[in-house]
Amino acid sequence: MLLTARQLLSFQRCHRQTYLDAFGDLQNKAEPSDFLTKLRQDKAQHQQEFLANYTYERPNYPARDWIAGAQATLELMQAGVEQIHRGVLRVESDIDLVSVAIPDLLTKVPGDSFFGGWQYVPTSIQLSKRPKLEYQLLATFQAQVLADCQGVWPEVAYLYLRERGWYTVDLEKNRPKLADLLSELLTMLRQQQEPEAFIVNNRCSLCGWYEPCYAIAKSQKHLSLIPGITPSRYPILQAHNLTTTEAIAAIEPFDLQALTGFSKDVSVKMVHQAQAFVQDQPVTLALRPPGYDLPLPTAMVELYFDIEAEPSLNLAYLHGVLVINRQTQEQTFYPLLAQTPEEEQRVWEDFLALVQRYPNAPIFHFCAYEVQTVERLARLYDTPMPMIETLLERFVDLHIWVTKTVVLPIESYTLKLIARWIGFEWRNSEANGAQSIYWYSQWLETCDRTFLETILIYNEDDCRATYAVKEWLTIFLEQQATSTNGQQPLISDFATTDPHEI
Structure with a gap:
């Protein structure tokens, strides 16, 4: 089984997306939207602007031939090349698992390794303005695969972000989180466990699998379609057998609060949102927002x-x-x-x-x-x-x-x-x-x-x-x-x- 950094990043955003990329019918996956294509172009430009400040070498190998790419990268590392752009790091961890990571930049620093008196540290160039955890764990994964290739963990890993610039990833802090994440990901892939179609509008809209996932969620009347039912609240509702819109619409808000520990405001809104769906009509909250003394204005x-x-x-x-x-x-x-x-x-x-x-x-x-x-x-x-x-x-x-x-x-x-x-x-x-x-x-x-x-x-x-x-x-x-x-x-x-x- 092949485990890549791209899979890891995808899994952090949506378990189902990773599953479908591995086992789904790719004919059902939509082409990237124009906006997503633009984001990829913007990221490539951001990377080019960063790399313009460096003299680097890039391994030469046939497209997607990770074995050849890893060998070419290893030769550059053994030669002590100062900067390596998109070097292929490949490790066979056990009988059925091969891990592949491709850092945007590998930088030579002093220190002991398989190569002699030097080692490498990875840098991941991201368009994000802040060091999201998903990118920190991606960098930690790259550092882990790099450690197996050079015989020692790098002391640091870096993110280079738009506007913010350099960010140092705390590898010690993130290694346990990465281990848990990898365990969960490998279990899903090995057992081919298909995750639920949980719709999160602000995340799912750019995904190529959105349409088939949404069709499933709609046919199931999945609770994720109700505003306010988030991935963190959903298992709490399941634990109390509140698994349908009708069940939530029928419960009293104060009972929902007592059962789940949700706040009063969240419980009230969740119940009335479910009632609006069941009744297929609006539910009135107020004649004006709290703190507003005047009605909605109408002027000439x-x-x-x-x-x-x-x-x-x-x-x-x-x-x-x-x-x-x-x-x-x-x-x-x-x-x-x-x-x-x-x-x-x-x-x-x-x-x-x-x-x-x-x-x-x-x-x-x-x-x-x-x-x-x-x-x-x-x-x-x-x-x-x-x-x-x-x-x-x-x-x-x-x-x-x-x-x-x-x-x-x-x-x-x-x-x-x-x-x-x-x-x-x-x-x-x-x-x-x-x-x-x-x-x-x-x-x-x-x-x-x-x-x-x-x-x-x-x-x-x-x-x-x-x-x-x-x-x-x-x-x-x-x-x-x-x-x-x-x-x-x-x-x-x-x-x-x-x-x-x-």
Whole structure:
């Protein structure tokens, strides 16, 4: 059996992905998305920029011939080469196991080894901004295989991260964690144990196995489709025989709290989320979020705001603003677009000029990103803070309003799922934030305006989806206020947690 660093990294993210890569029908696996392809290209560029500072040698061997690659690498190490790029480390641990690791860089340092008065330390170059545990354990695995090749554990292993730079991995601390992880991985592979199809939306969406896994989870009505049921909470529910949506919907929140040890807020939200699924209708939490004294605003003129950005460039390149004039019944979309990174300041100033034309209009957005970006751009371009403070007082986060006032029969509280639940559809059904990042990078590379036009359509639809959600929520809350004579539902005393957070 072949054990690779790639398998180890995959297993940390999703056991089922590793299983399917080994035993699944690869015809059912989708090709990498455009965004995932871009991430891989960005990582390759990051590695090239790092390696440009070094003189290194690379072993020469036929593609995927790990035996030849390991032999070529061993010869370079025996010769005392200072830097080796993507050297193949291969060890036969027992009768049926071969471990292979390919560090991005092996660096010669003083010390005893099979080779003489020197040894090597591994470096893994990652696009991540922080030293995630999964990358630390990957580096520890590389160090372990390297130790078998050179006869001694390296004193350290390194990660080289985007923005942060060098990070020293604590091998002693991570070796026990690696041993447990490898034991679990090898047991699954040797016994061919198929893991459950547990859906975690923010992880699974980029995986090529997402569609078949989601189909299985949907057919099983798997609890992972209920917001708030995380991989850590799921086994606790199983231990108390709470294995169906109906079972969770039927239990009292306080009983769930007593059984599981979940917090009061988590228990209340989990029960009502299950009830929304079982009843296939919303469950009211409150008429307004806790701490809000006024109802959801409605004005003669309203603005709906959505930003598109390129994270790798730290660039906010599009400020989309939909102006709704209820008096004239006009709807006007303003796409304030930076066609190059150098135009970011101009579109920022255009945005400020536009919103100042409607000084009394509330500015609706979805989630905190728009607020965070406005604050960042204000600092970057020395915008007077009193102006920004006055501007931000007009911002209304519809994500807060939805998640604090109602529970919906949906699997995640994203704008796309909420808007689609109320009947809104994007003109491009495949469009999403990740795809727009890819489209903009392609525009910069090719100057093909088709990419820009596709982004503008997507951004306008995001603004219109935000408007649709606001209109639906306004009507819904007015109906609830009428049915309760304006009194807050009692459930609001307990439900203070965002279901997207639980």
